[in-house]
Amino acid sequence: MTPFEPLTRALSALIDLGGPVIALLLALSVIVLGVILFKLWQFHALGVGRHGAIDRALSAWDGGDRGLAMGQLRASRSHLAPVLTHALDADATLKPRLIAMAEARLEEVQRGFRLLDSIAQVAPLLGLFGTVLGMIDAFRALQEAGNAVDPSVLAGGIWVALLTTAAGLAVAMPTSLALTWFESRAARERAKADAALEALFHPMPRRGTEGRPVPATGGFAHAG
Template identity: 60%
Template sequence: MIATLRDAILHIADLGGPVVLLLGALSVLVLAVILYKLWQFTVVGVGRHKALRQAIHAWDTGDRTTARRYLGQSHSYLVPVVTMAIDGQNDPARLEAEAEMRFARLESGFRLLESVAQLAPLLGLFGTVLGMISAFQALQEAGAQVDPSILAGGIWVALLTTAVGLAVAMPTSVVLSWLEARMDGDRVLAQSALRTILSPEGRASGVMPAAEPVHA
């Protein structure tokens, strides 16, 4: 099996050159990062905040007991931040910093995916340019007895690197956009939750409003 894998790698190297090998290595790295991010998002519950939303709504209407009960049922990674706000932390900057720390941990690896999405087509184009140079050198060495198959073969091999580069870049860009959209949605939810908790519309259940002074 190792010998078969080695032969396949050597065949790819002969066909597309080192650029294709580099793009293949990047594709393996990207796949590993994507699988890890999907597992991480599933574990921490990115995008799954039903109980947390119910807790925020209950707090906004003044039902503190129900809000805490829903908060205890939630498995969202934003629960510690919301709990801080409910327990009396009223500094918006501190709460937003706590939320951003959690977002930063979940967004680790995004820069790598973005770099690969931008770099892979350029690497493919670079391989194509190198392949075209080799093809025209072979055409020049052929002299007057030019065989069109030499040029055609060199061109399709050269264009192969561009195709591989695009094949790596396009799915990476799509997955990255989806991951970023999930995080953007959670960031909006966190901001809305903190503002709602710090400035709820309703009053706590059982608390009577203060009497307004009577002016003569």
């Protein structure tokens, strides 16, 4: 007996009970698991949420130390770092292009969200559809039985029909939770990109020894 044989038998029995709807829901659950694992790997590879080096670069930029800012951005693992590195030497006319570059990277972060959202919405409906089909079969069997109705048979048909609804919810709920978490991470990433670009184009003025503002020496000191 292989280690997966008990699991295979359990899944086969579940499909026999719930029919093709259960099989489809199981397929959707496998897709969801694959997408979630891919997104976790992708977020790690892109450095999503890793903004420490970017924050240090922005502080250096506000302080007029372009070299330190450049070094911090080059050391950053964030996927936004290349865009911000280009921004150090750009002028205000290139701001729309840099925003578009950042947007393209953020779109990559959001890839797969629509698929997860679709499965989260469709899975409960698919489960309900299976329940309706099961109830139709149960009551048709009740009609065919006539006066010789066995309540246990009817009850068994009903719980089997409700199995698909439970399966649909079991797929939809964790999918929705995972999507919400991914979307929150993507939203924070978008906010960070907007704030970082704005900070590079409009650095904070430094103060001289007498407390008077000193013009910033960064590349966007004259950006309007």
